[in-house]
Amino acid sequence: MESLGLLGHSLASAKEFNAPKRSDLTMANKNGKKIIILGAGIAGMAAAYELGKAGYNCKILEARDRTGGRNWTVRQGTTETEINGVKQTSKFDKGQYMNAGPARIPQHHVTLDYCRELGVELEVFANSNEFSYYYQENAGPLSNQKIRKGTVKSDTRGYVSELLAKVADKTSLDSPLTKDDIEKLTAYLKREGDLSTDYTYKGSSRRGYKELPGGGHQPGTIDQPYSFSELLQSGMMNNISGDYSFQQQPMMFQPVGGMDQIPKALEKQLPGIITFGAEVQEIRQTANGVRIVYKTKADGKTKEITGDYCICTIPLPVLKNISADFTEPMKNAIRSINYAKTGKIGFQFKNRFWEQDDRILGGITTTNMDISQIWYPSYGYLSQKGVLIGYYNFGQNAVDYGDLSLSQRQARALNQGAKIHPQYSKEFENSFSVAWHKIKYNEGGWAEYSASDLKSYYPILNEPQGRVHLAGEHLSYLTGWMAGAFESARIVVSRIHEDVLKEGKVPSKVG
């Protein structure tokens, strides 16, 4: 893949991963070693899957009665009890679902490679849809109007291109461009902004039509553009670059039938390896291995299991309350990392009014109201009912929906959404809301490292504690993405396998 560097970026997996092979293992360790893995989320199962290929004996302890962790698809009958005791059960119709955790996969993520290897069928996740809306409050003359993203982009490109085209030849630019470059730039700006021959922006069919072109004598009529000043005051254009992030550029993908098709496919590869309902109580180092104490939810009994190594994928907010033989710096690092307060609400509606009335099939509406976003479903297009995401809330500088009661979350999001889609009230059926920082065994959306955290704590968290290795999205530069969990698992698998191949080079007990 080296050569692909030329293409603007390499698309090799971040680090070449040499998957352990059965042939690697000598007679001395022909059954590999026994690896105790804590957590049957993406990282834990990916580690067991890769180690298993080489003949390692893996055991996974999972506190829940399901795999996937934050990769969680809410369907009819899904129940959840938040740590404060608030309980809800999904009333979605059969076939309707929401991906409460990860919901989109970029093309360059290793996640795609696992989907291919495990036979997980993909479809497009419509992340960027020019037909979805911007809606701003307290933002000048365009306040409280829903405006198509494509319309805002066309007008913005038009005015920006006009401004630059008019001065492009002026020395005031003091740019290194040659006269020929500047001619090419001006020609480009004319196309980019759809400018008239005098390089002014007078509107464009790109922004949409007042009356659409059609058959017979209907050429279509174009609306006047918004004024540049109106647009600038609206702030809508500041949301455009949200789609430019390398993690969010089109196309993006989702598994057909729900994101949990990925953990389900991994689980299928791990028969008899996962113990469900096993709450980890202690993580101990022994002379030449590890000892894990856990409580079984079924009978409340305390049990223990020993192994040669431990891979701990437990999220840090949960891990910090588990007694473990970790060094003080490690314990301090685990305590110190902040996790995202984030959540979503799924609204089931009787009819897909966003498709029928607004002609929006998939995509995301963006607003400065605290619901932040409305996600239209990327599956079941043109069918009758649908589940959309009524808010995707990050907590920072916004109301923490997790602090509200279930009915308050629903009422607040319905009220705000109805300003964009008045059909809300008539079409609403039921909702299911998830606040990750209120969910047992997670207590947060994803690790949020500050620059100083990355300097002081992140290196410590990445160092094994004797034979215990931490893995998960929080041990990656792709926090909040499944790819972070996969990449982290692959690194820990490589490290342990290297240790095993270096006889007697296992680090001694710590803490």
Next chain:
Amino acid sequence: MESLGLLGHSLASAKEFNAPKRSDLTMANKNGKKIIILGAGIAGMAAAYELGKAGYNCKILEARDRTGGRNWTVRQGTTETEINGVKQTSKFDKGQYMNAGPARIPQHHVTLDYCRELGVELEVFANSNEFSYYYQENAGPLSNQKIRKGTVKSDTRGYVSELLAKVADKTSLDSPLTKDDIEKLTAYLKREGDLSTDYTYKGSSRRGYKELPGGGHQPGTIDQPYSFSELLQSGMMNNISGDYSFQQQPMMFQPVGGMDQIPKALEKQLPGIITFGAEVQEIRQTANGVRIVYKTKADGKTKEITGDYCICTIPLPVLKNISADFTEPMKNAIRSINYAKTGKIGFQFKNRFWEQDDRILGGITTTNMDISQIWYPSYGYLSQKGVLIGYYNFGQNAVDYGDLSLSQRQARALNQGAKIHPQYSKEFENSFSVAWHKIKYNEGGWAEYSASDLKSYYPILNEPQGRVHLAGEHLSYLTGWMAGAFESARIVVSRIHEDVLKEGKVPSKVG
């Protein structure tokens, strides 16, 4: 939908269409009238479908043994003989296909409404994919390099934003913007271009990474941006606005299983109405009706059928050679309209190297070579084999692939494509190429009206000749789109229905 005008554009069907209702018809014409429709493409079947709802007695004459016309999905065993006698049979594997004609549906087209009404399942057509490439020849330092569209866009936005940000506050702009507006503009440009604090563009993770971020100690490394001058000379940026057209803005859609699911769904609504293998020979006006003479391919016999009205959807290059009772101005108009020389080639490959090696799932690569574009399939992601479109050729200012032999088309497109995807030679299996101007009963891609054609000929073509009405994409401002055929059919249906409801107001015989 009026109010939607506020949204930047209305999304009502171009013209409100009042579908004929059974209750409209009085005793006098309780069986409606007999309508002879020429052509079982989108326009012809849509007209029969809408008239049939009201109880009209429709008969469709179709020269081919299939419906759909230019809406044509090529699959295993599909055969075609071009007008010069060149014959080919598709060797695509089962499940592989190419949409030889229309291949994408925008959200605002009436086509979507028919898909909903007829139960045609949709999936996303990946029209805009930032991971697909630009590839230019003879275009300066970046010639003969495939560069991700997202990379070109990021660098272009960076430099353009930098240029404008540096002069935004200068009076030289002489723009109507206030000081506050200009501050907002500068803040926007900083986001739009991902500029550094001194408002210069130094590259951005948006363009992609040299080494991707991953697990553990892999923050990822970013490549240097291309120089602005290199980019301008490459001309790649001039292709960016191709995605801005209102007809091509994301999201776009395609029927699951091939575009011909639309004609198949219409056909299902028209049992016993379509006569296949019927080549129209004459279109005659009678005292109070129409008489159509046709030859049946089965036995070569000449037959005729009479009716009250005729809807003729035959493409103009074919219609001009059919003897018809048309006025001279009409005959002249029919003769005078140019049709697009356009075609596609489908390449079946053993492996989806574009997905596995290039991480491109769907989308279009754009080049200044005469293949113009490479379309990656928007279905069957992550599966093994795939059919991509090796060229999409419009004829103008380019080699007309239709003038080449089948083997020349294949060789030329393989050779050019291999410059972007060297895997072509190793992975190629077979091809099927379509040149619409060489295909009997079409003889062109779509009507191409010049501004003067629209003034002088288009109005004549839209006027009924006695009881004969023309319909099809060529009678719309959406030429080349299925929506043009649907909208035109709806207008002609409305016109005929109005005539029928106005007893005795039927125009007299012409020609």
